[in-house]
Amino acid sequence: MTASDTHKLVIIGSGPAGWTAAIYAARAQLEPVVYVGVPKQDPGPVLPGGQLMLTTEVENYPGFPHGVTGPKMMEDFQKQAERFGTRVIGEDIARVEFSRTPGVPHVLHTSEGVVVKAHAVIIATGAVANWIGLPNEMRLARTGGGVSACAVCDGALPGFRNQPLAVVGGGDTAMEEASYLTKFASTVYVIHRRDTLRASKIMQQRFLSRPNAKVLWNKVVVDVLGDEVISGVMLEDTVTQERSRLDVRGLFIAIGHTPATRFLKDSGLEFTEKGYVALKRRDSYTNIPGVFAAGDVADEHYRQAVTAAGMGCTAALDAERWLAAHNVH
Numbered sequence: 001m002t003a004s005d006t007h008k009l010v011i012i013g014s015g016p017a018g019w020t021a022a023i024y025a026a027r028a029q030l031e032p033v034v035y036v037g038v039p040k041q042d043p044g045p046v047l048p049g050g051q052l053m054l055t056t057e058v059e060n061y062p063g064f065p066h067g068v069t070g071p072k073m074m075e076d077f078q079k080q081a082e083r084f085g086t087r088v089i090g091e092d093i094a095r096v097e098f099s100r101t102p103g104v105p106h107v108l109h110t111s112e113g114v115v116v117k118a119h120a121v122i123i124a125t126g127a128v129a130n131w132i133g134l135p136n137e138m139r140l141a142r143t144g145g146g147v148s149a150c151a152v153c154d155g156a157l158p159g160f161r162n163q164p165l166a167v168v169g170g171g172d173t174a175m176e177e178a179s180y181l182t183k184f185a186s187t188v189y190v191i192h193r194r195d196t197l198r199a200s201k202i203m204q205q206r207f208l209s210r211p212n213a214k215v216l217w218n219k220v221v222v223d224v225l226g227d228e229v230i231s232g233v234m235l236e237d238t239v240t241q242e243r244s245r246l247d248v249r250g251l252f253i254a255i256g257h258t259p260a261t262r263f264l265k266d267s268g269l270e271f272t273e274k275g276y277v278a279l280k281r282r283d284s285y286t287n288i289p290g291v292f293a294a295g296d297v298a299d300e301h302y303r304q305a306v307t308a309a310g311m312g313c314t315a316a317l318d319a320e321r322w323l324a325a326h327n328v329h
């Protein structure tokens, strides 16, 4: 803290971007404080550590020739940040009042009602899973009725064993979740709205090579059936508009993510058309002096653990230079 009880740097978020920013900032003696957030259902799980906490193997982060699980990776990132003196607080930042004047600190309000002041802030809150938005989908997701946005979290439950299951989506997440489910489901249907997958070839191949894998092309889910637990889905063909019923005992939604920016509402921060924090150049500067952003919350293109970590590094270096330029030491 500086003399006025104001932190030099607060980092909001605890995925690869947040922890990498903390490692760099702590080594630069900025005494960073990381607000890691609290676990919640939204209606699916949102955990400190972010999306990697809901991932099995990470195989494409350099330095791990045999892969590493997402949660283990985040645990090690945190340990590395703490080794250099990062402070970790298990609360959400619920609301912000950003200052427009360097020297006048930003004011952050935690979910516990604590007021936190900081000269510089790095936003690294990542993104949360999207839902189709059907009333019965949301109802069964909230009540544990067999609808989930995280196969890795929920897929191994006994109710899904040897049952037909469906995954909605055609990206890498859908392939990853569907491949995981083939280990215990009788059949895994991937329901995709087009006739080609968006996922990388290796992830497609991994799923399609399983004997119990099926893709239903040009289909969207228009209703989820079942009272207390799911009994099936109503599909609509995107070409013929024909409707058909598919019996499944589990439905996993993997249709992308939305940046976690709700707490930044009315903050004066600029966003892109798609709702990501807008960066001024190829660095981490936002439109507000002393406020930087890194990782999936500000990245609508790449959204990889390794790119998020790189952005976290950039944000810490930018914050360090900005603080020095404004005489905060």
Ligand code: NAP
Pocket (backbone or CB within 6 Å): 058, 059, 060, 132, 168, 169, 170, 171, 172, 173, 174, 176, 193, 194, 197, 198, 199, 220, 254, 255, 256, 257, 301, 302, 303, 304
């Ligand atoms: P994504 O790449 O944006 O894919 C979302 C998929 O959901 C797309 O196929 C999209 O269809 C479909 N979709 C979107 N809205 C829909 C709706 N309302 N109804 C039906 N379908 C809908 O998202 P992601 O798969 O979560 O991946 C995000 C990023 O993380 C990507 O960069 C990905 O490479 C990365 N990732 C990597 C790995 C890995 O390498 N191990 C694992 C997971 C994720 P369209 O194709 O028609 O748009």
